[in-house]
Amino acid sequence: MNSYDEIQQFRHQQMTKVSNNHERLNHFHDQIIDNTVKIAMDKVEGEWGIPPAPFAFFLMGSAGRFEQSVWSDQDHGIIFDGSDDCQAYFLRLGSEITNGLTKVGYELCDGNVMASNSIWCQSIERWEIQVERWLLEAKWDSLRHFLTFFDSRVLIGETTFLDQLKNTAFSILQEKPHLYIRLVENVSFVKKGIGAFGQLLPELKGEHSGSIQLKQTTFFPYVNALRLLALKDKIVKPSTLSRFGELSDNYPFIKRYEEDFKRLLDFRLYFRRDAKSYEEVHHIPVSALTKGEKQELKEFMKKGYKLFSETKTIVEKECSTWL
Template identity: 60%
Template sequence: MNNYTDISHWRQESIKHVSTNHYNLNTLHDEVIRKTVEVAMKKVQREWGSSPAPFAFFLMGSAGRFEQSVWSDQDHGIIFDGNADCEEYFLKLGSEIAVALEMVGYETCEGKVMASNPLWCQSIADWKQQISDWLEEASWTSLRHFSTFIDSRVLVGDNNFINEIKKLAFTIINNEPRLYLRLVENVDFIKKGVGVLGQLLPESSGEQSGKIQLKQTTFFPYVNSLRLLALKESVTDSSTIARFNKIKEKYPSIYSFEKYFIQLLQFRLNFQQDVRSYQQVHLIPLDKLTKQNKKELKLLMKKGYDLFSDTKKIIENECSAWL
């Protein structure tokens, strides 16, 4: 496969065979994206010459966490080990990758979290400065950017580039424990999925009317909790499951929630078989849920809320001892 059209056809043909298995599905996504990036690299190399410096192409968001569903948008960046003169080349590469991935079947990110954006395509030195600036500013937006970056993993290139920057972030936060509390505040709002009478709460207006927003009501509490604890324990892994395993000895009570997150991943896939666009991938029509489905979803929501509450208490208690 040496062109984007062939890769797109391969993706479409292959994905239906792995759409019910979380690990196999995400392994396929990695293979498709990696092949697309390799073709983009060859195209840019023909037009602009060889790469002027070593670099790493990395994924963020659900791709960075190895948690993509059948459909996914783009969240990616580039780190290069060179000076400012290299930036033009890597922005060109980032733009080609963004166009290529859209052709293959991954929608562009509405928030421009892509290697075509100078904010997400920088040298190692500039990335370190940006991470420091984000944490020093500690605004809602800067911490949102920071949290997005922390869910990163390298797909093509040197993994040490990412880890070097993450370790700098760990050092900064450990020296400023108040930042843990700010990071908790940044994700403290959880969209309610269950009403006071125990009923599921679907969207009430627009095209999403009558559908449950699974990402905001159910996934976020798990993902945000384990990101917070990964930061506190200096865990470089980006996937939620890997983070569960890295903190299980210190926080066995938190680890007990892992089985519910795995159950949630499968629950989502069970309702994705007929989805035909990224816009629908996080929505589940309430009228498609059986009584048992509703019971299961309520349990997964409740466990997510409990997990976030427990995580928040851990961070507040331990940080109060440091301040």
């Protein structure tokens, strides 16, 4: 595939073949993104010459966690090991990558978390300062940026750059354990999906009226709980499933939630495999669910809330002993 148009056509033709298996689907996304980035790299190299420094292109969000559904938006960044003078080159590359990914079918990130934004395209030295600033400011938006960054993995380039930055974060958190409380507070709000009488609570207004917002009501409690434990135990892997695997020995209670999360991934894929947009992926019409499926969805929610509650208690308790 030698152009964005060819990749877009390939994506469209092949998606139905991989949309019934979560792991195969995410490997397919990696293939599409990898090919797109390499075309962008070739284009920029033709205009600006070879990259002026070693670099890493990394994914964040659901792509970083290997948890994409059939549609996804863009969350990515660049780290380079060079002087600030190199930034113009890598911002041009980030802009071309963003443009290419848009053309092949990945929506722009609403929060501009993309390598075309100078905040997410910096030298490793500037990144070190950025990560430290996010944590020490400890404001809601700065911690949200940090948590977004932490769910990351390198797709192309130097993997050690990202590990170095995560280790910087671990060192800061170890020195200032009160920050764990702020991180817990940052992700404690969960959009209610179940009412006082055990009924599902769909959206009441707008385009998705009558639908459950799956991402906020159901996925986030699992993702946020495992991320907090990964930060506490210095686990660099971003995948929620990988975190389950690496953390279960230290936190045996999470084992009973791992299978629920796997089933939740399959549940979303089954009901949203024919979604026509990124926004549609995260909304399931309540009318499309049988009584049994509604009950299954409520169980996913209840267990996610319980997992997060137990995790919050552990982090807060251990943090209090460090202070």
